[in-house]
Amino acid sequence: MSTVLVPTEMIENKILLIRGHKVMLDKYLADLYQVKPIRLREQVKRNRDRFPADFMFQLTKAEVQVLVSQNAIPSMSHVGGSWPYAFTEQGIAMLSSVLRSKRAVAVNIEIMRAFVRLRQILASHIELARKLEQLENKYDVQFKAVFDAIRRLMTPEPEPQKRKIGFHSK
Numbered sequence: 001m002s003t004v005l006v007p008t009e010m011i012e013n014k015i016l017l018i019r020g021h022k023v024m025l026d027k028y029l030a031d032l033y034q035v036k037p038i039r040l041r042e043q044v045k046r047n048r049d050r051f052p053a054d055f056m057f058q059l060t061k062a063e064v065q066v067l068v069s070q071n072a073i074p075s076m077s078h079v080g081g082s083w084p085y086a087f088t089e090q091g092i093a094m095l096s097s098v099l100r101s102k103r104a105v106a107v108n109i110e111i112m113r114a115f116v117r118l119r120q121i122l123a124s125h126i127e128l129a130r131k132l133e134q135l136e137n138k139y140d141v142q143f144k145a146v147f148d149a150i151r152r153l154m155t156p157e158p159e160p161q162k163r164k165i166g167f168h169s170k
Helices: 008-012 026-033 037-046 060-071 091-099 102-138 141-154
Strands: 016-018 022-023 056-058 085-087
Touching: 008 102, 016 060, 016 085, 016 091, 022 091, 022 102, 026 085, 026 091, 026 102, 037 091, 085 091, 091 102, 102 141
Parallel strands: none
Antiparallel strands: 016 022, 022 085, 056 085
């Protein structure tokens, strides 16, 4: 039995939803692979044909600012001189062939397990919502309040608008 280099939960915390894709940023991947981010980006640039747009994309300034505001990135200075790259699951799988180290392969296996686990959680949530709808159709109006309460518990609260700090003029 092999030892786990990186706990799946730690990897799951580094998976972000950007542009409708579950991705990991180059800095997080470099930390997991124990290489410098600039070296990871070098290898990607040398093998650009292996990373089409659906495998990897570079974040915009606005996307980085959103990640900073959500504390996914500590600060704008944390990204360094270039905007980070975001790698989809397929792009991460391709990284192990580009980096060619035993650690990269082992870490990629753990990352793939984390992505699979997230898909399973999402699928079970969808299945639960479908079963709830079936039960609601089966029972009468008396249970409508119960089903509405359960549905509210299943739906995450929207994030409140943050107040801007400082002097405001209209």
